[in-house]
Amino acid sequence: MTDRDTFAQLRSDLFQPDRGLYVVPIRHHSPACAWALRALIRDIKPSQILIEAPSDFADKIPLLLDPTTKPPVALVALVDNAGERGRVAGYYPFCDHSPEYVALQTGQEVGADLHFIDAPAADKAMRGQLDGVEPTSLMDEQRFNSNDYTTALARATGCRDGFELWDHLFETRLGNPDWRSFFGDVGVYCAGIRAATPESQITETGDTNRESHMARAVKKALSRGGPVVVVVGGFHAPALVGALDDLPALEKPNGKTDSYLIRYGFRAMDALNGYAAGLPQPGYYQQMWERADIQTGPNTWRTLGVDILTEFATQMRAEGHQVPLPSQVEAVRAAESLAILRGRPGALRHDLIDGIRTALIKGETTAQDIWTTRFLTFLCGDKLGDVPVSAGSPPLVEDIRRRARTYRLDLSDSAQRRRKLDIRRNDTHLAASRFFHAMQLLCPSFATRIVGPDYLTGSRIELLFEEWQYAWSPQTEGQLIEQAVLGDELPNACLALLYRQRATLIEDGRARDLPALIDLLSRGLLAGLGAQLGPFVEQLGNDIQNHGTFASVTAALRRLMFVLQSAGPLGAPDTLDLRQLVNAAYGRLVYLCDDLPNTSDDDTQERLDALRMVNEILRDCDSIGLDRSLLDEALDRVAIYTENPVILGAVLAVCVQAGTRPAATLVQIMQGRLTGVSLDTADQIGVLRGILYTSPALLWYADGLLAVVDQFMCNIDEDRFLDLLPHLRLAFTGLNPRETDRLAGELAAIHGVQAGSLVTVNTMATETDLSEGLTIEKALRASLLADGLTDWITP
Structure with missing residues (x-):
């Protein structure tokens, strides 16, 4: 039998009045399919209508038919993959022009029994579509757009892709009453797509198992008496028109599913910008459908x-x-x-x-x-549907909607809106800010802060206002339904999510990642959890007291001091004892100072960064009631016993800056280091590097320090300078441009020249050019010396 004969046979087999079977091949969300299907049902007046949708959604059919249901809506399945990957979400959307929705409405009109017949959402065949981390559609139609058959046919008809091809062949027939011819053509078209799909791919994607599930439902329906109308994606129609005997055994679902009917929107339905369910730009097809409906015929x-x-x-x-x-x-x-x-x-x-x-x-x-x-x-389009109150949204979703109304946020559609908040002077606005921060934690797609202080990075914290952009989209509602297992109210759900994220850190081997843990604490404060964070703070205190890394504890203490002193959204209530947490981190820092003399070369830079923060900590100790003398004494011990020159220079700089040691100490140590003949190159410059990285201003404020460094640089010969150059570069890297200019000015004053002459840079010469030039100059000087001609280059 040729392909032409096969397709002709399929066309005749779709509708079998003698068996009472009418298999209707459709494309999801196609207005033309929906129109023809409505005409078919009204003509046939079937006793049963079977629809390709997960069978465990059957209890939602009355909700879909509720008069207060206004598409677009979606059935969302939260599937527990039996511990494989936790819960994932799958969506089955409906709009006014979805053939499945029209089948339900028209079926109710003619008194037909309505059934969903696809494999349950928890079935392995369906879960195969949920392998990604993002929510996906349970009605995938990628083959309509990326199949060898559609590609070849599009090329032959001058269409650029499968979307344009479909419109060209079928949507142009919207409103045509000849449903037999229409579905016959759709069936042949879909049979061509199936014929171009390898059988192994059909099996691997779970389609074979799904079709077996649907075939069993068709066989059972026929035993109850017809006519039976079967509404399925066109790809599956060829598998349901023949004999329904010797069907393979079904695999038992091994996952648990919770499902809800939720509001959905055109943006999420857009095949090019959502869950790849049906035709793109659904607002356009909605207009086509509405015009044809008004005209009761072709557009x-x-x-x-x-x-x-x-x-x-x-x-x-x-x-x-x-x-x-x-x-x-x-x-x-x-x-x-x-x-x-x-x-x-x-x-x-x-x-x-x-x-x-x-x-x-x-x-x-x-x-x-x-x-x-x-x-x-x-x-x-941006149309957003509605569902009846009886749809039973999880309590978390209803709590969030209630809170949004309290803060006068408009969630009536999916449009993007903005809200400006005076977070310093208006308590209601502060509460709204914490609502936004809580939603960012629980459902990041809901809102984005456009303007305002960033308390997590410490940037722009002086700003008085925040501006947020928000939108209540189907994705938002779906994400919140997924999070409904965390709690019935927004604060409880956020708190549970923080503990879940903490557990994830532990599982990932980051149980002692203090920056990540304090970041979680900060997010909790921004979300307004306040006193509810007490147990979390207690655990964090234990983590800090058991931590053994000086740099991590220093950074944690600095961050906690910032949180303790903060107001606005990050401000903690008096009932949350953050001071005890700061005291624990301070005590641990003092204890770990005694390990600084043992700093290895690999840990030097990390501890330099930490000692620079110690300067800031010492400056703020008195303002928050910390005993500064404990840290002063610990650093003094380090200065006595440290052999690492970089750490010694940094610690001495901190001590001089804090006033516990005179500046003369630095001058004395520096002079000894620079003139020490037994020291290697790195040790000679190490103290200078530590000073410049931690407190660079001391170089010109500490009396006599710059003179010692300058004298050393003037007295060394060129060979020694080249040996020291890499270490000098590393030491002076700690200066910012402003500090570099200041140093140039100080040196210019010492040598009686213009500061600009010391900072002139030849940007045309590369480092390689400089190295080669110095080598040539050195050789030239040696040659002149050998010839007794050094007077030629002596000024």
Whole structure:
């Protein structure tokens, strides 16, 4: 039998009145399929309608048919993969023009029994679509767009992809009452896609098991009496039209599923910007559906195209982007002309896009140009559905909605909105800020801080205002449903999430990662958890007291001092004893100071960074009631016993800065180091490196220190200078540009020259050029010396 014969047989097998079986091949969210399916059901008046949707969603059918349900909506399954990867989320969306939703509505109209017949969402065959970390669709249709058959057919018809091909062949027939011819063509089209798909791929993706599950449901329905209408994705139709005997055994689901009916939105349904479920830019297809529904027949394509482009121009004007009337006329003319050339009854989606590009873009066009992006966003739409109260959203979602209303946040649709908050002077705004921070912790997609202090990095903390951008999208609602296991109220869920993240750190071998733990504490404070963080603070105190790394404890103490002194969103209530935590970190820092004399070369830089922070800690000790003398005494002991020259220089600098040692100590130590003949190169410069990294200003403020360094540099010969050069570079790297300029000024004053002459840089010469030049100069000097001609180069 040839492929032509096979396809002809399939066309006749889709509808079998003698068996009472009508297999309807559809594409998800196709208005043309939905229209033809409605006509079929009204003509056939079936006793049963079977729909390809997870069978464990069956109890949600009454909710979908509730008069207060307003698409777009989605059934979301939270699937527990039996410990494999925790819970994952799968979505099954419905909109007004979804054939499955139309089948439910029209089936109820004619009194049919309604059933979902696909494998349960927890079935391995369905979970295969949930392998990613992001929520995904339970109605994947990638083969419609990336299959050898559709690619070849698109090329033959002059279409650029499977989306345009589908519109060209089928959406142009929206409103046509001949459902037999329509579904016959859809069935053959989908059979071609299946024929171009390797059988091994069909098995590996779980389709074979799913089709076995659906076939059993069809067989059982036929035993109860027909007519039976089976609404399935066109790819599966060929597997359901033949004999339904000798079906393979089904695998038992090994996961647990919780499911909810939630509001959904066009942005999430967009196949190019969401969960790859159906056709892209659903707002466009919604307009097609509504126009055909009003006209009770085929669209007036020209009117539809003109209205879409006019509405786009109106919206752009409202957003401050003018579309001149001549450009609108040109867009319509270009779109209609292209549609005629492509053999279409009117301008379709791709024609309209091309018309906009022709009229509004000057120069080369790309998929990312601004006018194309704006038009695609417009075609996508921002409609957000609604569900009945009886849908039973988890308590966490309802609690968050209630809190949002309290702070006057508009969650009525999925549009992006902004809210400016005076977090220093308005308690209500401060509470709203903490709500946003809590939502960032629990559901990052809900809100983004555009302007305001960043308490986690310590930047711009002087700002008085925050500005947030937020949107209540289906993704937001889905993420919150996933987090519903954490608690029934926002604070409890955030607290549970913090403890879960702490447990993850421990599992990852980061149980002593103090910066990460304090970051969690800070996020909890920003989320307004306050006194609820008491046990967390107690555990953190134990972690600090058992920590053995000087640098980590120093950074932790500095961060905790900042938190203790903070107000605004990061401010802790009096009932949370952060002072005890600071005291624990301070005590541990003092204890670990005694390990500084044992610093290895590998740990030197890390401890240098920490000693620079010690300067800041000493400065703020008195203001928060820490006994500064404990740290002063510990550092003094380090200065006595330390042999590492870099650490010695850093500690002495801290002591001089703190006033516990005179500046003369630095001068004395530096002079001894620079003139010590038994010291190696690194040891000679090490003390200077420690001073410059920790307290560079001492070089010109400590009386006599700069003179000692300058005298040393003036007295060494060129060979010695070249030996010291790498170490000098490392030492002076600690200076910032302002400090470098200051040093140049001080040296200029000593030598009676202009400061600018000391900082002139030849940017044309590379380091290699400099090295080669010095080598040549050295050889030249040696040659002149051998010839007794050194007077030639003596000034």
